[in-house]
Amino acid sequence: MSTFDNPFDPNQSLHRGCTCGKHASQADHNAAIAASPNPTDEEAALNRAVESSIMRSLFPEDRTRRNFIKAVGVSTAMAAVSTFFPMAAAKAVAADPVGPLEKKKLKVGFIPITCATPIIMAHPMGFYEREGLDVEVIKTAGWALIRDNVANGQLDASHMLSPMPISASLGIGARQQDTYVATIQNINGQAITMHNKHKDNRDPSNWKGMTFGIPYDHSMHNLLLRYYLAEHGVDPDQDVQLKVIAPPEMVANLKAGNIDGFLGPEPFNQRAVYEGAGFIHVLSKDLWDGHPCCAFGATRSFVEENPNTFSALFRAIASATVYAHKKENRPEIIEAIAPANYLNQPKIVLDQVMTGRYADGLGNIIEEPERADFDPFPWESMGVWILTQMKRWGYIEEDIDYADIAEEIFRATDARQRLAEMGLPAPEINSKKHMIMGKEFDPARPQEYLESFEIGRA
Amino acid sequence: MSQSLSLRAGLVSILLLLAFIGAWWGATLPTQVDLGDMDPEYAAMMGLDTVQESDIPTPGDIGSAIWTHLSDPFYVEGSNDMGIGYQLAHSLWRVLAGFALAALVAVPLGFLIGMSPLMHKALDPYIQILKPISPLAWMPLALYIIQDASISSIFVIFICSIWPMMVNTAYGVASVRDDWLAVAKTLEVGPIKKAFKVILPAAAPTILTGMRISMGIAWLVIVAAEMLVGGTGIGYFIWNEWNNLDLANVIFAILLIGVVGMILDMIFGLLGKAVSYKEV
Numbered sequence: 001m002s003t004f005d006n007p008f009d010p011n012q013s014l015h016r017g018c019t020c021g022k023h024a025s026q027a028d029h030n031a032a033i034a035a036s037p038n039p040t041d042e043e044a045a046l047n048r049a050v051e052s053s054i055m056r057s058l059f060p061e062d063r064t065r066r067n068f069i070k071a072v073g074v075s076t077a078m079a080a081v082s083t084f085f086p087m088a089a090a091k092a093v094a095a096d097p098v099g100p101l102e103k104k105k106l107k108v109g110f111i112p113i114t115c116a117t118p119i120i121m122a123h124p125m126g127f128y129e130r131e132g133l134d135v136e137v138i139k140t141a142g143w144a145l146i147r148d149n150v151a152n153g154q155l156d157a158s159h160m161l162s163p164m165p166i167s168a169s170l171g172i173g174a175r176q177q178d179t180y181v182a183t184i185q186n187i188n189g190q191a192i193t194m195h196n197k198h199k200d201n202r203d204p205s206n207w208k209g210m211t212f213g214i215p216y217d218h219s220m221h222n223l224l225l226r227y228y229l230a231e232h233g234v235d236p237d238q239d240v241q242l243k244v245i246a247p248p249e250m251v252a253n254l255k256a257g258n259i260d261g262f263l264g265p266e267p268f269n270q271r272a273v274y275e276g277a278g279f280i281h282v283l284s285k286d287l288w289d290g291h292p293c294c295a296f297g298a299t300r301s302f303v304e305e306n307p308n309t310f311s312a313l314f315r316a317i318a319s320a321t322v323y324a325h326k327k328e329n330r331p332e333i334i335e336a337i338a339p340a341n342y343l344n345q346p347k348i349v350l351d352q353v354m355t356g357r358y359a360d361g362l363g364n365i366i367e368e369p370e371r372a373d374f375d376p377f378p379w380e381s382m383g384v385w386i387l388t389q390m391k392r393w394g395y396i397e398e399d400i401d402y403a404d405i406a407e408e409i410f411r412a413t414d415a416r417q418r419l420a421e422m423g424l425p426a427p428e429i430n431s432k433k434h435m436i437m438g439k440e441f442d443p444a445r446p447q448e449y450l451e452s453f454e455i456g457r458a
Numbered sequence: 459m460s461q462s463l464s465l466r467a468g469l470v471s472i473l474l475l476l477a478f479i480g481a482w483w484g485a486t487l488p489t490q491v492d493l494g495d496m497d498p499e500y501a502a503m504m505g506l507d508t509v510q511e512s513d514i515p516t517p518g519d520i521g522s523a524i525w526t527h528l529s530d531p532f533y534v535e536g537s538n539d540m541g542i543g544y545q546l547a548h549s550l551w552r553v554l555a556g557f558a559l560a561a562l563v564a565v566p567l568g569f570l571i572g573m574s575p576l577m578h579k580a581l582d583p584y585i586q587i588l589k590p591i592s593p594l595a596w597m598p599l600a601l602y603i604i605q606d607a608s609i610s611s612i613f614v615i616f617i618c619s620i621w622p623m624m625v626n627t628a629y630g631v632a633s634v635r636d637d638w639l640a641v642a643k644t645l646e647v648g649p650i651k652k653a654f655k656v657i658l659p660a661a662a663p664t665i666l667t668g669m670r671i672s673m674g675i676a677w678l679v680i681v682a683a684e685m686l687v688g689g690t691g692i693g694y695f696i697w698n699e700w701n702n703l704d705l706a707n708v709i710f711a712i713l714l715i716g717v718v719g720m721i722l723d724m725i726f727g728l729l730g731k732a733v734s735y736k737e738v
Contacts, residue, residue, distance in 0.1 A: 123536075145688065247701075252703070339539065340539040342536075344701055346505075
């Protein structure tokens with residue numbers, strides 16, 4: 001039974017499977033909500049949701065509710081409930097959860113990589129429009145420009161690398177400005193791609209002396225590559241060279257043999273394979289399954305000055321993210337994001353990234369449905385991990401309170417509340433333990449975790 | 459005689475072009491590849507075919523890119539995908555805006571420097587230091603201070619256009635022939651009238667040469683600036699196609715930049731001719 005179904009129907013069950021009860025699994029539920037009713041149905045649906053939650057709290061046992069309605073009839077039941085609960089008022093409150101939008105015309109930046117999928121697809125697929133927003137999605141030439149344009153307010157909100165709001169808030173490699181991670185855009189979806197000449201040299205401990213490309217210093221790519229190399233005894237500062245290179249140039253440089261490999265965003269790993277330049281050595285999913293990569297962020301001042309607009313923006317992006325999570329929506333999404341206005345990439349390449357059935361460049365077709373995934377919840381523990389690594393590699397020198405900073409920047413509590421208002425599932429906790437390359441990371445003990453590494457600057 | 463020279467030169471040009479395209483065509487002929495027992499699905503995923511196209515686009519690819527873009531130069535498929543006509547218009551607008559601002563500053567300042575040996579000596583060290591700075595080196599600073607990507611690229615055009623115009627204006631003004639100035643003095647011409655009636659016409663060809671150099675540099679710089687900043691313009695177009703590793707479109711844009719640059723240079727050449735005169 002969906003949150004939006006009629007709780008006064010005695011034949012419906014209110015308690016089942018996912019959060020709303022209608023769907024077999026949580027994933028089905030998410031997609032159904034994301035593909036949510038068109039605007040004319042929304043009011044009715046919202047009324048149903050209010051009625052459902054009231055009835056659920058009145059009748060914790062669903063059997064009791066059904067018996068009650070069967071016994072007295074629907075209209076009597078409704079009247080009876082209305083006498084002691086102001087249902088009409090509750091519906092009115094729910095129908096207008098936010099006030100008017102402070103700003104309708106918005107500029108949202110993105111870098112043309114698949115990590116930006118929810119931000120991008122929300123434009124052609126109408127997710128912004130549904131929230132009453134007129135959003136211009138602006139293709140931006142590089143991460144430094146995203147950083148600057150967010151800082152100076154040219155972009156209202158933007159696609160960011162997850163560590164960027166942290167570096168902006170701490171004023172590291174950026175103008176100090178409190179910046180929030182509103183949602184995570186994508187999880188997984190990166191890879192280490194190596195030059196074809198290293199086909200027989202798959203052991204990273206032999207990689208000393210090599211040169212690697214990363215897209216930006218304050219990126220998950222940099223932190224994950226450093227982590228991966230260090231786990232194999234290669235010091236990323238001493239033994240190899242890490243160069244900041246824009247992703248399309250990574251492919252060209254790989255082809256020319258200027259770099260030995262890169263940890264980059266999709267579709268450029270697959271593009272390198274498609275161009276015959278390299279092979280996919282390992283997916284980032286295999287380093288940390290479910291790791292965050294890019295985020296959707298905004299400055300604190302924008303959020304505080306435009307709370308309703310920000311909520312609407314959040315809803316658009318979060319529902320796009322949940323929609324993108326669902327595998328059967330992927331072909332439609334690929335169609336929407338491939339044109340020159342957005343990613344400007346061949347569909348066959350995007351297809352391999354988004355479906356996870358791909359050529360690895362070594363002659364194999366690999367089936368990895370979780371290769372690129374989307375999950376909006378900004379776990380604070382992800383923020384803590386990023387902080388430990390930024391400290392580990394010397395980006396942060398002073399002593400910090402990991403939990404405090406992560407809580408301030410990764411808006412998990414806000415996200416949960418908003419997701420709940422949308423009827424979307426959200427975890428009940430803000431932090432969890434993560435498994436990264438077989439090692440458990442406990443966000444409650446960041447300092448111990450940091451000290452457990454042999455290689456590092458901290 | 460000169461007509462037949464032009465004719466022969468034209469013929470040689472065409473022959474050279476044909477030879478070049480022929481060599482290009484030959485070098486990029488598709489090759490037959492033996493995919494062996496490769497899984498057809500894998501081959502498709504790798505973009506492989508039994509007929510393997512060359513990595514470098516063929517003359518035909520460029521031809522079709524030129525046709526595609528020029529046949530519909532003003533389409534708008536969203537704010538990140540506009541026709542080449544719009545992209546060119548954006549670039550030209552930025553160049554002209556930056557260039558006009560530079561002219562407003564450079565010509566009066568150049569006059570001042572040219573007419574006053576004191577100012578010449580005083581300002582010279584600054585000009586010498588600022589002149590050799592690569593225009594793009596200003597970009598991060600401009601972005602940080604101006605806080606607007608589009609205005610920053612106009613500023614970069616401004617800062618690169620200003621020096622050749624200023625230096626040439628100063629040189630032109632300083633080398634106005636002394637006897638003309640003497641005549642003006644004898645006729646008791648006022649300073650404003652002297653500037654406009656005597657010095658400006660005499661220095662105009664040199665000033666326009668400076669402007670021509672500035673315009674050339676501005677057109678060089680705008681492409682690089684737009685590649686850095688993105689958004690709109692011919693530089694953005696190249697960046698966007700480079701993002702897709704689509705070399706045919708990149709080559710098309712390079713050709714177009716060359717043609718537009720040539721036209722701009724011709725315009726300033728004609729203007730220069732219009733203000734110059736032959737001494738009899």
